[in-house]
Amino acid sequence: MAEDSHKAATIYAVAARAGVSTATVSRALAGSPKVAARTRDAVLEAARELDYLPAAAARALAGNRANALGLVMPHIAGAYYAELLVGFEIAASRLGLSVVITLANPRSDSRSAVRDLAAAVDGIAFMARSAAKDSLITEISGRRPVVTGARAALEGTDAFFVENREPARLLTQHLIDNGRTRLAFVGHPERGSDIGSRCKGFHDALAAADLEPGARFDVSPLEQDGFDVADRLLETGVPFDALVCGNDELALAVMQRLQDNGVSVPDDVAIVGWDDTVTARYVRPGLTTVAQPVRRLGAMAAERLAQLIDGGEPGTAPITLPSTLVHRGSCGCSTPSERSTPSECTTPKEFS
Template identity: 55%
Template sequence: MAGTGTSSSGPRATIYSVAERAGVSIATVSRVLQGGPGVAAATREKVLAAADDLGYLPLGAARSLAVQHHEAHGLVLPELSGPYYSELLMGFEARAAELGQSVVLVLADSRPDLARAVRQLATRVDGIAALGATAMPPDVARALHGRKPVVIIAGDPQEGIESIVAENRESAEALTSHVLDHDRTRLLFVGDPDGAPDTRDRYAGFVAAHTSRGLEARDPVRIPFRERDGERFAARFLAGGHEADALVCANDELALSIMARLLDAGVDVPSEVVVVGWDDVMTARYVRPGLTTVRQPVQDLGALAADRLHDLITGCRPTGASRVLPTELVLRASCGCAQTETTLVRPKRTARGRGTDV
């Protein structure tokens, strides 16, 4: 079983050097790296540690040629709770299936040693797509680069590595400006800009909208992006812990949970407090008041990542470019608009309708 890898200062690693480092047979190394049974836990740990130390990865492409197909696409997500991740997975898996690929999924939040989990995944698949730095640490991406195809979704660009993102800053500025047009003067951004690059860019758009009007944007309320965190924020808000007449939320999951808690407490949305979100999940269209938000093509992000990964696996040279998919501002009643639904902003698209390279 051939393999490739590079230690920090030595020649290419092979299955033989891993076996020598771990003090086991090459057959044992092969069973461990393929996830086979019959290996003691302590021995498995020694093999994995040796492979990590040497930077060893089996040649998945060589195994694929032997069976005349690509084995799998790897996908690393933080978790599966919430509508965003499921939409992304649906888009990725559907496109991979069209290409004849299976998908091996790893959830970062359930892995105490994510770097090792990703390196182990790399021994089982022909290429890996990952959602941002939380799912693919930069040092791991750099280690895999050149040895396994890697695509980063909704993360900061890394030199020489393909990335696919949705536009965030301009639409966030348009959304915030629209809220300010409703004569709201005490806006709060709810969500942690340090939690993800796309949220950081949304807060940058929030700040830009204030700056363009000579206003000073308030510091964000730094909370995670889950439903329960929105409920906790709403409880503090109702108790007087925050003062605002508009809440610009980092995603729809926060916005919907906050709005539901406020409405249950008798707060009039939007007359007393405007609530807006981001993503345009299905529920945003059916709650009352309808949620003003930014629609991003989450399934398209997943599908395009699978497409690009397939291109790289089958020999397309990496460009290191970022593909940026457009987003749309969708107005509903939660911001104070009377319309049931109006698409206000539709950024320019390419002829293929799949975004632009930047």
């Protein structure tokens, strides 16, 4: 109820009211154990009465740390990024850190935006296929602690991944076990990207089964590209009996367009995706896909970043979080069972 003063109270006002120095106020508010209990109470009381709120900028300048984490994500709306953000924010907030977010547009040059971010936070997480190029991340890492998540790792930079290659291999293997022999991968396997790793797993399984390399539709992981792929498929009489898609968005689009044109899923062609989106469990047949611990990925990135800021040594081995196969009808699975864990893999192991 500080209705008497229009200007926000400063530490000086609190000090004056409590009858101590600003140094003592600062210490008391920081919970320093070197402050006498009585003094602390007096300070807290004064602060409360004045509705005191320490200016973040002054605190950051004097303390040489912003108590803020930067998060760089692509310019894309969607549940995946929302999950990532939620995980990141909750973890940061638990650590008493605020999060400053900057969205990087794959097209536009994000350099100045990311540099500005670096000037305002203590460390930055570059998550998913964000627009930031390797060179930019490297540049920034010379200035602030940096971590990356779900994108190609960088030398000397802590990296987090979600398991891709092995689940993709298992998923593909599963299709083969179900009798599929003409498989294709749908998606652009960018080097080091999640989809790139999934494509590798796809090929691993084909190789192990002595099947031909398998076709590939080199498209962006977007709905429209999925429709396009389906159209191309329809023109050629759908020469495949299984489609491993880079993500659910593609898989869903392909599947719908195919079904709308009389192709039966999974009888004529099995289709699997990746991400376990909401839609995957509402379509018919349900889309077999892979669930990723995206929220946890965000949380771990934030936590690691905080450690680095506190002086932790960078360059830890990359950490890979386990993904989970979710069997539903679209793979032609004889025994559709929800959520079977494909592997126990948790750390280093594999991630390229």
